[in-house]
Amino acid sequence: MLRQFHKMHGLGNDFVILDGRESPLAMTEALARHLADRREGIGCDQLILLEPSNTAELRMRIFNADGSEVESCGNASRCVVKLTGAGTIETAGGVIHGDVTGAEVEVSLIEPRFSWNEIPLAYAMPTDPVPMGWENLDRPYAVNVGNPHLVFFVEDLDDIDIEGLGPAIETDPTFPERINVNVAEVGDDGIRLKTFERGAGLTRACGTGACATAVAAIRARRLSSPVRVTMPGGTLVIAWEPGQPVTMRGDATHVFEGTIDL
Numbered sequence: 001m002l003r004q005f006h007k008m009h010g011l012g013n014d015f016v017i018l019d020g021r022e023s024p025l026a027m028t029e030a031l032a033r034h035l036a037d038r039r040e041g042i043g044c045d046q047l048i049l050l051e052p053s054n055t056a057e058l059r060m061r062i063f064n065a066d067g068s069e070v071e072s073c074g075n076a077s078r079c080v081v082k083l084t085g086a087g088t089i090e091t092a093g094g095v096i097h098g099d100v101t102g103a104e105v106e107v108s109l110i111e112p113r114f115s116w117n118e119i120p121l122a123y124a125m126p127t128d129p130v131p132m133g134w135e136n137l138d139r140p141y142a143v144n145v146g147n148p149h150l151v152f153f154v155e156d157l158d159d160i161d162i163e164g165l166g167p168a169i170e171t172d173p174t175f176p177e178r179i180n181v182n183v184a185e186v187g188d189d190g191i192r193l194k195t196f197e198r199g200a201g202l203t204r205a206c207g208t209g210a211c212a213t214a215v216a217a218i219r220a221r222r223l224s225s226p227v228r229v230t231m232p233g234g235t236l237v238i239a240w241e242p243g244q245p246v247t248m249r250g251d252a253t254h255v256f257e258g259t260i261d262l
């Protein structure tokens with residue numbers, strides 16, 4: 001059966017979006033992996049499937065390039081708000097809210113969580129920072145913004161081999177659901193960030209990573225809200241106050257639409 005798809009990206013973090021609201025689509029890890037494959041499929045960092053929802057205007061399911069289904073995706077949220085005009089979106093990480101503001105899109109995720117069992121970590125330990133290290137990366141902050149993130153603050157981001165260290169940290173048994181790995185350098189005009197994503201590897205931008213990193217920087221009193229977070233693919237503006245949901249504002253780009261036989 002021929003299915004329409006949309007190819008979109010948020011600051012170079014790219015997505016294939018399928019709409020299963022009118023006609024259901026049974027997504028599997030294997031099919032998500034195939035569609036995400038940049039040689040044998042369409043190619044993307046995450047596969048997004050839209051479905052009906054009882055708690056929001058629509059439900060957004062998120063599958064990483066490795067096929068794993070996860071709770072949240074900040075860049076894809078902005079793309080789905082722009083594509084559908086939805087103001088509320090149900091995700092496995094909670095109901096999120098979006099609004100198109102001119103050329104950009106603003107999305108509010110959930111109120112961040114910080115305790116070890118909410119990240120989750122495998123056992124009780126501090127999360128601000130986590131008393132662990134991997135070569136020249138140590139004492140990260142752990143933050144859950146719907147999905148799990150580690151945030152390492154470093155003096156020089158270009159000194160860090162994030163692609164070399166990322167896989168071992170992502171799959172460390174301390175993180176029973178694996179984890180997204182963020183390495184950040186704080187400067188006068190905000191944060192420079194690179195993210196090795198759970199289930200997708202190094203991406204050009206990570207929306208939830210930018211949110212988690214800005215929240216960690218505000219909690220550690222390194223910066224105050226709002227925070228500009230600049231990644232290889234571009235910049236997001238993140239706003240957060242303790243006790244509130246974290247909000248991001250940035251671009252969402254529609255590249256093309258096509259059909260594929262599924």
Ligand SMILES: N[C@H](CCC[C@H](N)C(=O)O)C(=O)O
Nearest residue numbers: 073074075147197198207208
């Ligand atoms: N790799 C993430 C999901 C995608 C997040 C990212 N693309 C974003 O924009 O937030 C995870 O496994 O939790």
